[in-house]
Amino acid sequence: MFELFDAVLAARLQFAFTISFHIIFPAISIGLAWYLMVLQALWLKTDRDIYKRIWRYWVKVFAVVFGMGVVSGIVMSYQIGTNWSVFSDKTGPILGPLMGYEVLSAFFLEAGFLGVMLFGSERVGRKLHFFSTCMVAVGTMISGFWILSVNSWMQTPAGFSINEAGQFIAADWWQVVFNPSFPYRFVHMMLAAFLTTAFLVGGVAAWHLLKDKTNSAAKLMFSMSMWMALVVSPIQIVAGDFHGLNTLEHQPMKVAAMEGHFESQNGAPLILFGWPDVDNETVHGKVAIPKLGSLILTHDMDGYLPGLDAFPKEDWPNVPLVFWSFRIMVAIGFAMLMVGLWSAWLRYRKQLYDSTWIKRVALVMAPSGTIAILAGWITTEVGRQPYTVYGLLRTIDSASPLDAPAVNASLLAFIVVYFIVFGAGIYYLFKLFKRTPSLNERDIKTGQPRRAAGITPIQGLGEEVSADLVDDVTPDDSNKPEGR
Template structure:
């Protein structure tokens, strides 16, 4: 095994998946938001909802397209850089990814055209049904992707073949692996928060320039409502997921909290500097006893430390430790922003508080940052395994040289830095322009249809 090829392969996959995940995490929530907007317009007849729908539909189309393109790249990487993983695990993972294409992507692709181009060509009911089906399709896609990744985190329902591969023996156990329910809820809520933060930031930006813009004021209040409800729920979902990690991946939990010794009454390290060589934390800002209570629900519970695992079986500690605190810190900031906005809404004027509007603008990208930080915790914390406890990452890489991997990595960096950066900048420019007056309403039924 070429250790440099392994490192570069990991860096390449980390780069592409980090870039890709920002689009699904946005479009999952945005698709549901579009369904709500169109439903409210049909129910109330308020043209503001139609204006918002048509504006965010353009953003959704661009983001969806970029998500598809960046996702396709990763499937090629599995074959080029991780061929051993693909050969050994494809009998289990392959069907899950195929189900995602058959049940989700085809559904989204089939009705996305009606969403985008059928506004004046089909009836209101059919168009709304298409929007709902695309939203459902994004959630089904999340179901299968999180199912596949959760099985890699907590494999179940499989057996080893004589040839050294893996095969499913219980598909229900594979699909609904032990870590799957908590992780699916956590990721879905993260997608909704990401969308709410982007919608809120775009609306706040417009209101800073025009406080009387009705569409942006409505969108801001909707974003505040989502933040005020979903951000606290995300804290609960994250706690449930974290407690599951204690039983399923104790080494990951020890790295998340920088626990070295196995003992009860573990402290909670707000900040620390872990030193893997000395097997200690160089310095700590801690709250005594709180770590066991947070991770196990009992201050007297014994929590396993990193010294219980061989050094070669420990994940990179500092990366996991700090990525987790970035995610949690931003999550608490989201709760604070939602509570602040709800308080202002009760007083009748979130759009009149320039301090709140600027804070909302500043918080706009934090959903993406927290999603990436969360995936870093999940994926780096699983190391040194690609299938936890079953297949090591070093044994899953393709027999390629560092030169080949570095060439493709440089190519990816160049392409992403140019083409996709331009796409992201165009989306941001479109968002900054804000919603404009909606065009003529669609007909109540398709042209030529019988009454």
């Protein structure tokens, strides 16, 4: 056997690799579930077939993403038991019930109504089908509630005691669930899921509009995504600021690494760029704004911020990784805000669908939400090191007593299998994205749009554009959704 890394590092890399795949899919599932719920509500309210067609377009994407999230999540559960058995033993009395609550209150809810949502549109009434979609959407958020409660407790443990066996046990479940960082982390993650979905939808819509700027369904998708960017991105920035203040209170060493502050000081600068040098405890080539760091984090230009020198060096996280992942996340957040403001300006000037540049930018920004989520996860989890339960249980003391070659071999196996299996899944998702959203399900194979009865193409616009206009504007009997 071979040994690339020691057993603990290999186990950490394995978990980091698998959760990096996993975290993307639940985030998109949450956002898409709520997007589908909104689309169906608008369809029921307005009776416009275009909302139903867009719903049909994205529900297949949701089904694939949801399945990939479930599969990757199950793998992680096994991994915790095999590679991190000591962690499982120590934290099981607290984390086990919380994970159980997630299955009982969220996963069963999602799974129970998912079948009706996916296959029941022609078999059950409108109201029951809409109710099923709502339950799936609510289930995804409840699932996020429990998972983030678990993760937040590991970051800011509260409401516990330690028994004679050295296990964490709950002394106050209310404090365990609603630990100090949970509300901020939950809001921040839910908003991230909505923004991730918005820019994914916007990127797909932009791609189709660049091919055909008259595509009415793509125009509606693009409009809705830009509204979401405009409304949610500033809220996310504010929520992130509150989350940062909470982190400063409970995990000041993580904030010092995020900000690149090696020295404790009053009136700390905001370091925009630079390269942290841990050995020499400095940031090379830094570009900084004087006192702005203290102003943001303490709301006082001369406020005191503890630096990394306030903590033992052996407890420092990977400073360069935390420093740069945090900046990537923040930069993407402000880029999203800029796109939202730009779209509002173009909308005001009635040029939203005419501007080629905003479509190109939206296409480039399509994966931005997933990149921001990964960067935020790295900031959060690497910034917690060297602990699994912050300040209480060290990572090196949490791992299973496994031989390094065995863990290295499983790490390589995971990499190969994941790239094959999930690579195929992502390839299929791109095939779904390539479908033209203006076509009805029955016309996907032929590539021809359905024409309302008795309607001929409008002269000069072409058959596809004419059919879209008919579908969008004329709610006659020939255009009524099935099952009505």
